[in-house]
Amino acid sequence: MAKQPKPYTRRQEQFATFGTRIVSRVNTWMYRRSQGRWGKTLVGAGGGPVCLPTTTGVKTGLPRTVAVVHLREGDDIVVIASKGGMPHNPQWYGNLVADPNVTIEIGAEKLAMTARTATAEEKARLWPRILDMNKGFAGYQARTEREIPVVICSPASG
Numbered sequence: 001m002a003k004q005p006k007p008y009t010r011r012q013e014q015f016a017t018f019g020t021r022i023v024s025r026v027n028t029w030m031y032r033r034s035q036g037r038w039g040k041t042l043v044g045a046g047g048g049p050v051c052l053p054t055t056t057g058v059k060t061g062l063p064r065t066v067a068v069v070h071l072r073e074g075d076d077i078v079v080i081a082s083k084g085g086m087p088h089n090p091q092w093y094g095n096l097v098a099d100p101n102v103t104i105e106i107g108a109e110k111l112a113m114t115a116r117t118a119t120a121e122e123k124a125r126l127w128p129r130i131l132d133m134n135k136g137f138a139g140y141q142a143r144t145e146r147e148i149p150v151v152i153c154s155p156a157s158g
Contacts, residue, residue, distance in 0.1 A: 005085070005143040013086050020084065027067035028052055036107030039067065048134040051077060052105040053115075053153070055095035066092045069134055070106070071126070077104050077113065077153040078126055085143030093149055102153055113153040123150045 008016065030039035031052060041047050048069035057064045071078040081093035096102060096115040104111045118126060130137055130150070141148050 005139055007143060007145070008086050013088075016084055016086065024067045028065050031067060032105070036105070040107075049106075051079065053079060053092065053096075054103045054105070055092050056099045056101070058095055058098045064092060064095060065105075066090070068092075070104075071129060071133055073126065073152070075155050077106070077111070078118075078130070079151045079153065080130060080137060081149040081151060082137055082140040085140030085148075087144055087146060089146065089149060093151065096151060101156065104153055111153075112156040114156050115151050115153045118150040118152050122152065126150055 027039040027050065031050060036050075040050055048071075050067050051070040052065050052067055054063050054065040056062070068079045081089050083090040097117070100115045102113050102115050104113050127137075127150070137148070
């Protein structure tokens, strides 16, 4: 029987949040600098193709970009708000809930999209594909009591 991962302590969450922020900034810089040739897979997190969603900060109104793993679903881009299984959703997810307009960079391509949280049925359908891409998400979900949001970004209309 697999060992059940323990929830993060407050201190572990603070350290991991800081570390994740630094890694994401470096990954974003490399990705943009090379138009997606460097930093195109997330190292140390189980892998998977990276995209760069840019949201509008809830508090600042400024653009905020992070490096996250994504899954293509037709014209849609699916991203997972796991935050490594920490007890709180990532900040970028809160930004998308407040303002669903997002620009997603994949390679040199910039896509204007509208984000929404997947329904329970959509998540149930997508989750096996997400785990095929990155088995780490199963451990993240097991580590936290919150339901990890799956976000579907669709091409913006108009």
